[in-house]
Amino acid sequence: MSISLNVLILEDRPADAELILRELRRAGFAPLWRRVDSEAAFLAELSPDLDLILADYELPQFDARRALELLQWRGLDIPFIIVSGAIGEEEAVAAMRRGAADYLLKDRLARLGTAIEHVLQGRQLRLEHQRSAAQLKESERHHRMLIEALPVAVYITDADGYISLCNEAAEALWGRQVSLGYDRWCGAARLCTPDGTPLPHEQCPMAVALRDGRPIRGAGIVVIRPDGTHVDCLAYPTLIHNAAGELTGAMNVLVGITERRRAEETLEAERAQLAERVEARTAELRIANAELARAARLKDEFLATMSHELRTPLNAIIGHSELLQEGLYGPVTPRQIEALSSIDSSGQHLLALINDILDLSKVEANKLELQFDLVEVDLACQMALHMVAQSAQAKQITLSSLIDPQVKAIRADERRLTQILVNLLSNAVKFTPEGGRVGLEVRGDQGRRLVTFMVWDTGIGIADEHLSRLFQPFSQIDSGLNRQYNGTGLGLSLVLRLAQAHGGSASVESTPEKGSRFAVALPWRVALEESASAPDEAPAAARPLMPAPPSEPAPSKPRPVILLVDDNEAGSQVITDYLDSKGFVVRAAWNGAEAMAQAQAEPPDIVLMDVQMPGMDGLEATRRMRTDVRLRHIPIIAVTALAMAGDRERCMAAGADAYLTKPISLRLLYETITAHLDRREATAPTGKLGATSERTV
Numbered sequence: 001m002s003i004s005l006n007v008l009i010l011e012d013r014p015a016d017a018e019l020i021l022r023e024l025r026r027a028g029f030a031p032l033w034r035r036v037d038s039e040a041a042f043l044a045e046l047s048p049d050l051d052l053i054l055a056d057y058e059l060p061q062f063d064a065r066r067a068l069e070l071l072q073w074r075g076l077d078i079p080f081i082i083v084s085g086a087i088g089e090e091e092a093v094a095a096m097r098r099g100a101a102d103y104l105l106k107d108r109l110a111r112l113g114t115a116i117e118h119v120l121q122g123r124q125l126r127l128e129h130q131r132s133a134a135q136l137k138e139s140e141r142h143h144r145m146l147i148e149a150l151p152v153a154v155y156i157t158d159a160d161g162y163i164s165l166c167n168e169a170a171e172a173l174w175g176r177q178v179s180l181g182y183d184r185w186c187g188a189a190r191l192c193t194p195d196g197t198p199l200p201h202e203q204c205p206m207a208v209a210l211r212d213g214r215p216i217r218g219a220g221i222v223v224i225r226p227d228g229t230h231v232d233c234l235a236y237p238t239l240i241h242n243a244a245g246e247l248t249g250a251m252n253v254l255v256g257i258t259e260r261r262r263a264e265e266t267l268e269a270e271r272a273q274l275a276e277r278v279e280a281r282t283a284e285l286r287i288a289n290a291e292l293a294r295a296a297r298l299k300d301e302f303l304a305t306m307s308h309e310l311r312t313p314l315n316a317i318i319g320h321s322e323l324l325q326e327g328l329y330g331p332v333t334p335r336q337i338e339a340l341s342s343i344d345s346s347g348q349h350l351l352a353l354i355n356d357i358l359d360l361s362k363v364e365a366n367k368l369e370l371q372f373d374l375v376e377v378d379l380a381c382q383m384a385l386h387m388v389a390q391s392a393q394a395k396q397i398t399l400s401s402l403i404d405p406q407v408k409a410i411r412a413d414e415r416r417l418t419q420i421l422v423n424l425l426s427n428a429v430k431f432t433p434e435g436g437r438v439g440l441e442v443r444g445d446q447g448r449r450l451v452t453f454m455v456w457d458t459g460i461g462i463a464d465e466h467l468s469r470l471f472q473p474f475s476q477i478d479s480g481l482n483r484q485y486n487g488t489g490l491g492l493s494l495v496l497r498l499a500q501a502h503g504g505s506a507s508v509e510s511t512p513e514k515g516s517r518f519a520v521a522l523p524w525r526v527a528l529e530e531s532a533s534a535p536d537e538a539p540a541a542a543r544p545l546m547p548a549p550p551s552e553p554a555p556s557k558p559r560p561v562i563l564l565v566d567d568n569e570a571g572s573q574v575i576t577d578y579l580d581s582k583g584f585v586v587r588a589a590w591n592g593a594e595a596m597a598q599a600q601a602e603p604p605d606i607v608l609m610d611v612q613m614p615g616m617d618g619l620e621a622t623r624r625m626r627t628d629v630r631l632r633h634i635p636i637i638a639v640t641a642l643a644m645a646g647d648r649e650r651c652m653a654a655g656a657d658a659y660l661t662k663p664i665s666l667r668l669l670y671e672t673i674t675a676h677l678d679r680r681e682a683t684a685p686t687g688k689l690g691a692t693s694e695r696t697v
Contacts, residue, residue, distance in 0.1 A: 002030035005116075008045050010055035010067055011083075012037040019109060020054055020083060027113025034447050038062055043070060050078045052116060057084035057091065057103075068098040077126075079119040083112070151263060153233075153254035156240070159247055161185050161207060173233070173254055175225030186254075190224040194232065206252045209237035213247060223254070232257045310354055312568050312641045315663035318347040319574030322666055328581050351663055370413040370501055372525075377407050377451070380414060381440055384421035392429045392438060399425075400439045407444040410451050411525035416498050423491040424455040424518050431516075432459035449524040450504075456517045462510040470508055471496040495520065560677055561585045563604035565595040565621065566639070567613045571662065575608065575639075578666045579673075592616030596624055599631050605680075606673055611640040611651065619654040626655035635676040639664060 005024065011017045017035045024031045036042045039062050053071070055064040064082050071078060082095055082103035092103045101119040104111055147154050147165065153173040155166030161184040171177055174189040185206050191199040201207060205219040219235045236253040321344040324332060332340065385399055392399050410417075421440065428438040436458040443452045462470070471492050496506045499520045510516035562584050566572040576586045587604065589595040593616040599607070607625070611618035618638065625631040638651040641662040648659045658672055 003028055005029040005031045006049055006051045007031050007033045008042075008050050008053045009033055009035045010037070010042060010053065010059070010062070010064065011035055012056065012059045012061075016056070016106060019106070020112070023109045023112045024116075027116070029113070029116070032449075039066065039070070042067055046070070046074055046076060046078075048076060048078075050076075051120070053078055053080045054083050055080065057082050057087045057095070064095060064100070065098060068095065068100060072099060077123070079116075079123050081112075081115060081119060083109070153256075154251065155187070155254075156249060156251045157184070157206065157210075158249045159210065161210060163187065164249070170254065173223060173231060173256060175227060175229070186221075186223065186252075192222045192224060194220045194222060196222075205235035206237045206250060209239060209252075210247070210250055213239065215239055221254075310350070310641075312571060312662060314347055314351055314354075315641070316568070316570035316574055318344060318351070318663040319571065319578070319666060321347065323574065323578055328577060347663065370416060372411050372413060374409050375412045375414045375417060376409055377442055378403055380418055381421065381442060381453075384418050384425055385440060387418075387422050388425045388429055391426070395429065395432070395434045395436075397429055397432055397434070398437045400437065401441070402439065403442040404444045406446070407442050407451055407524075410522065412502055412522060416501070417522075420495050420498050420520055421453060421455070423495050424453075424520070427491055427518075428455050428457035428459060428516070432457045444524060446524075450521045451524045452519050452521045454517055454519045456515060458515045461512040461514050461516055462508070463512050467508060467510065471506065492518075559583055559585045560605040561587065561602075562673070563587050563589060563595060563599060563607045565589045565592065565608065565613070565618060566610040567591060568610070575664075575666075575669070578670075582670055584673075592618055592621030592624075595621050599625060599634070600628065603630055603634060605634070606677060607634055607636045608639045608669075608673075609636050609656065611638060611642050611647075619650060622651075622654040622656055633680070635680055637669075637672060637676065639669070 002025075007024070009017050009020060011020070014035065017033075021031055021033060034045050036045055037059055042062065053067070055067050057064045064080075064084075068080060071080060079101045080099060082092070082100050083106060084103065085106045087095075087103060087105070095103060101122065102115045104115060144165070147156075148167045150167060151169060153167065153170035155163050155170045155178070157163050162181055163178055163183050164180060166178050166180070166187065170187065174187040176187065176189070178187045185201045185204050188201075191201065191204055193199055199221060204221065205216045209216050215236075215238045217236060219237075221233050221235055223231045223233055225231065233254045233256055236255070238251050238253075239247060240249045240251060242248050321340045323329060325337060325340045325344070381401055381403060385401060389399060425438065425440065432438055438455070438457045441454045441456070443454070444450075445452070492506075495518075499506045499522065502522050504520060504522035506518070506520045508516060508518050560583075562579055564572055564575055564579075564586050566575070566588075567590050572588060576588065579586050587598060589598050591613045595607070595609070596616070598604075609618040609622055618640065622636055622638075625634065625636065635657045636655060637658045637660060638656040639660050639662065640647070640651070642651075643661040651659045657676060660669060660672065
């Protein structure tokens with residue numbers, strides 16, 4: 001198993017750096033490395049995360065001596081090994097004195113692995129020693145603080161009885177200050193027994209415990225203060241031994257009985273008050289937590305309800321506009337087509353805003369789940385450019401792209417990566433005047449294993465004082481009542497959060513009246529060697545499956561029967577009209593119970609199932625169909641306005657074969673239906689629709 005090693009190589013010859021890396025790998029290390037050959041680059045890469053620095057002794061612009069000075073100046077404890085072609089003994093000794101851990105000649109690199117192991121072991125021992133020393137010092141500080149904080153008299157002596165530490169309570173008990181290292185036993189206070197007999201210091205409980213080598217529990221003594229007052233005490237001397245078991249001293253606790261009794265009474269009262277306060281506070285926190293949970297639940301329910309209520313009418317608006325534009329309801333004039341196009345674009349804009357709000361709520365609630373897969377970078381970029389091409393063309397804006405040929409694929413969530421690019425490109429088009437230019441560039445950094453997606457424009461630019469507000473949700477620079485540009489201010493906030501969810505970052509550079517450059521850097525998770533050697537065409541599994549719309553059903557074949565289950569009449573009518581024009585027979589049901597009754601009476605070829613309906617909802621109806629031997633083989637497509645986190649999983653778990661959200665693209669619905677019908681026909685025993693077969697889950 002290879003050992004991970006974060007290494008910085010100070011070397012001006014790439015070939016020599018490759019030799020070093022080869023030797024590192026041979027020695028069993030898996031290096032994450034960067035090569036530098038100048039002071040500026042060295043300073044830029046210095047980081048506490050580095051495990052090792054390998055440096056040539058002398059470079060044209062830089063050398064190991066200066067590097068060691070910079071390392072000490074930064075205060076970084078990073079093992080430093082010199083790997084040089086030729087270095088004299090005096091130079092090597094001088095380098096070791098400056099802080100180098102070892103030195104090697106390049107023609108003896110076989111020792112490199114052993115040298116690194118010794119250096120890393122030495123560093124580990126040094127760190128453990130420093131950690132132990134710091135822990136010991138911290139422990140001593142804690143003990144001193146604890147003793148000082150105690151309300152009873154505590155003092156510590158050495159084996160001869162000389163006081164080395166005492167708290168203020170002890171000095172208050174004795175009525176005098178103590179000279180540490182000079183006063184013994186009981187701080188030179190006069191002592192007597194409880195019956196008034198004078199007690200020599202050599203017979204006090206501390207002295208007896210040290211002499212006899214055993215602790216004493218609760219010995220009664222009386223301390224006579226300099227002012228003549230007496231304090232009845234109980235003494236609890238405890239012996240202190242070192243790790244070898246040798247007696248090194250003792251700690252004594254003197255408890256004034258009267259004060260202790262008062263303290264106990266006070267403490268008991270305080271405990272009772274504290275218990276009451278804790279109980280009250282706990283109740284308050286319980287109520288507050290319940291309110292927070294309720295608020296979070298209400299927020300989720302509100303978002304889910306609003307999503308459903310907004311998507312449902314949008315489904316009818318966008319669907320009807322699409323059917324009107326296709327001429328399904330009769331011929332339309334060019335002016336009417338223009339109006340319908342405006343309706344459709346407005347509906348799509350509203351849908352985008354709804355999706356942005358839902359996505360942001362998922363990110364902030366840590367409910368956004370990324371589906372990582374191998375994504376073709378060129379395909380994702382072209383798809384994003386295609387999605388903004390129409391708005392760019394309307395403003396006569398030139399779109400361009402420049403993709404690093406070494407960046408062929410990256411492990412990411414393809415839909416979210418496309419969303420990042422579309423948001424950046426849409427912003428660039430929106431804030432670029434007519435006739436301007438917008439570009440998308442992709443650059444790969446093999447050393448840092450990063451892929452940077454950069455979107456630039458020749459637009460209005462952004463002043464420096466406004467840059468900090470760009471990635472904040474619901475924040476817009478042009479936010480006045482008379483603002484020129486529309487939007488909610490969610491796009492860039494989502495870009496940042498989606499980039500961070502991928503383990504990346506987002507940044508911006510801008511100059512007013514000249515343009516902006518937005519950059520998103522993502523980890524290059526695909527092996528560089530695999531990327532470099534991959535063929536131009538990615539494997540089929542890496543491409544999204546977009547089946548071409550099949551041809552119209554042949555007239556000689558029976559028309560496939562679709563059971564449309566939806567309680568929204570307007571949206572249901574749109575789907576019915578569209579599918580009827582495509583040669584399907586559509587039967588309608590308004591809830592789950594009615595759908596079950598119709599399906600059992602005459603099984604359809606496919607079911608389009610809404611989820612949120614009165615009475616029996618779509619999830620329950622789907623579950624029941626999957627338990628009915630006559631219906632379990634029928635494809636069920638969930639067509640729903642529920643688009644919150646977990647909704648897709650709930651539908652698929654109930655038994656749905658596919659999941660589409662409203663407002664739905666009629667073309668996508670048609671493609672999904674025909675794909676499932678084709679699959680069913682291909683797998684049915686008779687090769688015909690309506691044949692009974694087992695459903696594969």
